[in-house]
Amino acid sequence: MDIRIKYGKTEQGKFISHLDLSRAWQRAFRRAQIPVLYSQGFNPHPKISFGSALAVGVTSSGEYMDVTLKKFIPIEEIKGELEKYLPKGLEVYTIVEITHQTPSLMAIINRARYRVTLESYQKLQQEELNGFISDLLRQEQVVVQRSTKNGPKEKDIRPGIFELKGQILSDKKIVVEMVVETGSGGNVRPEEVVSALMDRGLPLDSETMKIHREGLYVDSDTGLISPLSVIT
């Protein structure tokens, strides 16, 4: 039985790295006595595959994973058992049955929506914030520095920014929402977008930044759709 799980990583779970995450899930499945299929061969490993990796320190309410089970178990039962046995910091929202033909998460996910909250050094007006954002979106190129194994590298993130909005929440608190590229085609990191805004003069305190991933999506003719609905 193949299933696709939509799950979340809460404040308590935001420091679980991608590597730790996979282990945590395997252990939860074993505690729940939901038998995951193992690959054959020299070093058997469980058939679990994730969508796009979530950076350490980021919370999310829209992560996905595909799992192959050894046998059929009713969806509600799987969900109920996992809820009992998942460690703090992880929560399961929706599970759907998929088929062998369902394209993999890696192959389809190409958009991520983030919500970044942080504080500004001084009180901002909504129009000011909008001004910075539309200025950024008007640019043909937004070049950021990335450190790679072979030293720093420049990358233009502008083509990977599809939506960008800002809102004043209270006195100094603001929220920046964005849809950016993710997956095999390239990744734009939310903190890069925020620092591009800061480079243009937006007075934000990056130490207060909290990043939340609202979801991962598939871009289609009809707009963004959930990986849960790409099932054939």
Next chain:
Amino acid sequence: MRELIETKILPKVEKPLRYLGDEWNVEKKDWEKVRLRTVFAFPDIYEVGMSHLGLSIIYHLVNEQKDFLMERVFAPWTDMEEELRKYNLPLFSLESYKPLYEFDVVAFTLQYEMSFTNILNMLDLGKVPLRCDERTDNDPLVIAGGPCAYNPEPLADFIDVFVIGEGEEVTLEVMEVIARHREERRGKMERDKLLEELLEIKGIYIPKFYTVSYLPDGKIAGIKPNHPKAPAVITKRFIKNLDEAYFPTKPLVPYLEVVHDRAMLEVLRGCTRGCRFCQAGMLYRPVRERDPELLKEQAEKLIRNTGYNEISLTSLSTSDYTCIEPVIKELLDKYSEEGVGVSLPSLRVDSFSINLAKEVQRVRRSSLTFAPEAGTQRLRDVINKGVTEENLMKVTEAAFREGWHKIKLYFMLGLPTETNEDLDGIADLAYKVLNLGDRIRKEQGSKGPQPQVTISVAGFVPKAHTPFQWVPQVPLEQLKAKQQYLKNKIRNRRINYNYHDAELSYVEAVFAKGDRRLGKGLLVAWQKGCKFDGWSQHFKFATWMEAIKEAGLDPEWYAYRELKYDDILPWEHIDMGVKKQFLIKEHQKAMEAAVTGDCRFKHCTVCGICQDLDVALDLKGGRPGGHKN
């Protein structure tokens, strides 16, 4: 405080999960509903401490008591320490984020001499006064146990109370006395009074109640109690029956990958092989095995409660367990379907069978490690490591045939009576094993990866309570020369050669055989910035030498001096059950390269354990040699 740490500090440090404490099976108890609040302090990082079975046993044992709570704290890595000091935040426990100074009891485990500076650093970060004589009635009681408590003297200035021996019973006795003491005083503690009350418990050593006097040449003249209730000799505590001892079957499951990332099931305690360098082999006598049926029950609970994909059958020498084959077979039959493997640490080449090799590889295969310890039969007889080259060849042959291609061999350098011939022997063994592997690979059609041999060589450190406690350590320069000599003998890229830092072994030897005066050296070393000494990137040898000399002490005197049988040893007042007379006899036999058998297979060696303590050898599968006790 938690908010500040989580938002400002944790995002900046490496592996923040080290400091979060939300693991599966964590125990978070209400501070207001218990009689005593304690914290288990592990003087190394989270990943090391969480791999330690002793922590798991004591932590869950205490938390299963309605009246007591026990939280955890580990040595913060240097990046975390920097942040804590920057924000002037105290070191805190993982469960409740309370500072160490708010606990009634801070309980350290002493696994390794080179973690002593971390104890001082953790106390300092936790805002607990470092020295016993600086602590007031409002400070926590600092207690310690574990193998290094058998020579407690270098820590006598800093630890109020040592617990000698196995902790399953005595820990709760100590806690009950402290809880009662506080209740009688409306939650307050009168430190001096409490220490006196703790003298009622057997196996408790309170350094304050002992006066150490010295001879003009620096040797010890006497270690005498200065309190009428303090016993002249403190005898270790032990568990008579391992089947009745507490064992945690709902242990913590870390998110973070730790050193031993698996369920641990203790199959037996103690080892009577009698290796003369081995402290654990003397301290944990006699051998007590756990019933195979009980093990199966415990394994089932462990797997269900943790979800681990591996269960490790732990002990000092698991292949010696008399029921090992049926237990492994049953565990694998039952759990390999679920992807759960069984692993065995510490294999002996003389009791590791081909069958066992086949069994454990059914699920997962890894490299195999054996410990011949010395390169020649003569030297193996000196140290009483009863294995032969034939044993090693037989077992590695079986391993290669069953598909292992990586063999790891542990040795020691600087053993008593060692010559270059013994070092040549190490290199020869490595080559012989590699050649054997090559031959078998060829026979099997030259498929798969090429065989590899790793030889890992540690510097010999004479330890208290062993037949080699009187033996001097080989001087540093000679030890380094031996390392190089061996290095030059190994010229094959499929033989990896690792050796330990000789300077670290030297400082370890100073403390392993150290006395109470060394506390000052330890304090100065910490003040000069020594910590995480067991981590090569942090070990500051020159600083250590300076510190010990500033304390007016000579490190060479401690490490290189040959002790006499009638010298009063710094640990003379600690009785671990094995008699001094037995250790002397073993030391003498070592010098004649004469071996002593294992009482499980041959006659009783009269080490003193079963004669003097109310305990006996407990083998579930009967005595392998068919002898009767």
